[in-house]
Each structure stands twice: as C-alpha cells, then as structure tokens.
Amino acid sequence: MPAVSVTDLGGDLYLVDAHLHDEAERLACYLFDTPNRVLIECGPSRSIGHLYEALAAIGVDDVAVLAVTHIHLDHAGGAGHFAQRFPGSRIGVHEQGARHLISPERLWASAERIYTPQGMLDLWGTMEPVPADRLLVLDEGGRIPLGNGRHVEVMYTPGHARHHIVFYEAETGACMIGDSVGLAFPHGHLVHPNTPPPDFDPHLVAHQMRRIAARSPAFLGFAHFGPDRTPAATLEAAERRMWAWVEWVEAAAAQDDAGLETRMREWVLAGYRAEGYPEEVIARYDRNTYWPMQAAGIRRWLSGRS
C-alpha cells in the first residue's frame, strides 16, 4: 500500500496524491479544506481507495463538491463511486461531460476499444453512474463557493477535450489545470504535450494557455503532477513544444505513415536527451505516455483541418 501523501500548499489548499496505478506522483487531487470542501479530481475507481485513505488521514469525512476537469478515466473514472461514498457531495463537471457521468456506457465502450476489456479493469476499474440530481453542471464564469466569501472560479477550456474546464482561486492564486496544458512532473520544468483523440485541437489548447497566463496565477496545479510556480514561462514553453509535436507529426506522416507512433516516441525522447534532461526524468514521461494516442490525436486534428 502506498503511504498517504498530502502536501499543504497554503490557504487551506492541499495536494492529495491519489496514487493512480498504486504509484506516487501520477495523479494530483487538490482539496480546498474550507467550510464547503471542494475536491478537484478523484481518479479512477481502481485506485480511489488511496484517495479515501488520504482524506480520512487528514480528517475529511464530507466533501461538498467533487469537481473534475474532464471525464477522462484517469481523472473522473471513480466519480460515481465517490458520489456513493460521500452522499452529501455534488459532482461538478462541464455540461458536455455530464451525460457521460450519468450514463457511462458510451464512454466506457470507446475507452474499451483502446485499452481492451481486461485492460480497462486492470487500469481503471469499473464506472458507476452519477445520479443526475447529484450533478453540478459547470461552465465559464461559474463559481463554486468555498465559504468565508471565497470561491473557485470555473474557466471553460476546450482543447485537450471539448468538455475540459479549469479552476482558479483568487486567495491562493492557484489554477488547477487538469490536462489542458500537458504533463509536468516535479523536479523539472518540462511540459510534455497531451494530445489524444478525438478532441485535441492545438489552436484551442494554445488559446487556453494564453487565457490561463492572462489570469497571472501564482502557480499551475498540474494533474500530472503537482504545482508549477513559474506559470508564464511554463505556459510559453508548453505552447512551443506542442506546436513542435504537431509540425513533426505533419511532416513525418506526409513522408511515411508506417510506425509513426514509434518514430514519434524516438524523436521526442531523443529531443529531451539533447535538451539535457536526465534519463530517469525522460523514462518517467515515457512511462506516462500512451504514444499511439498522442500520434492519433494530432493526426485526427490534421486530417479534419479545412
């Protein structure tokens, strides 16, 4: 069993390591331990027991709102289980994700095509529906009250997924960005793009990065994984790297389609080596990337472009 890991980020905000896949630093949940407790992300049901343990360890026995940035299984797969475990909670999600939490069958079936039925259970565990009357539908400009006059502001940020939202809180200056910007593991400032089908759209992603930068957050709360305290520089670098990936896939696919994801992986990892990142850092990004999906997402966007 992984040890409980909760980090105080100040201002009643805590980073709770959800120990996704039973490993440290794979998925960060963020908890506002305020009069109305708000938790951001819950992870899949397969590992949600680690989240429950961490919440219990810090004395959290009720949560007012669980808000998810988007409904990809590594972020929200356990939302229905969470709703059962915390019967007083509401589950916050963008309108375009809400129907998939109420009736997860379609989301499940499409993920099953990627991961296989056994893979689904091994990686994510089952999904339970969220009762419709427990949903809190969120959109641009929405506010989730924390109590004492504080609230979490909602930004609608399609790009990684069309139903993606991010959360900003003024007192801490925290912006919990889900997957909207990419992945950035601790102990380095490398932002690795996250470009899955069917929704990935680099123009939208870049647009959201600029909107997030315009809020001048004190830090970005990456879901994968943790706070980044140089948001302006990080967002700029993230945008540059994302376009480099798109341009590489466009050029490579035009030449030869065969083994595109393998060649993409080799190109990306060789690039990180050339930039001087240590091998263990590179291995970690590699391990957290499902390359066929990254290549497919970019190709899908390229092919749909008019």
Ligand SMILES: [Zn+2]
């Ligand atoms: Zn995602």
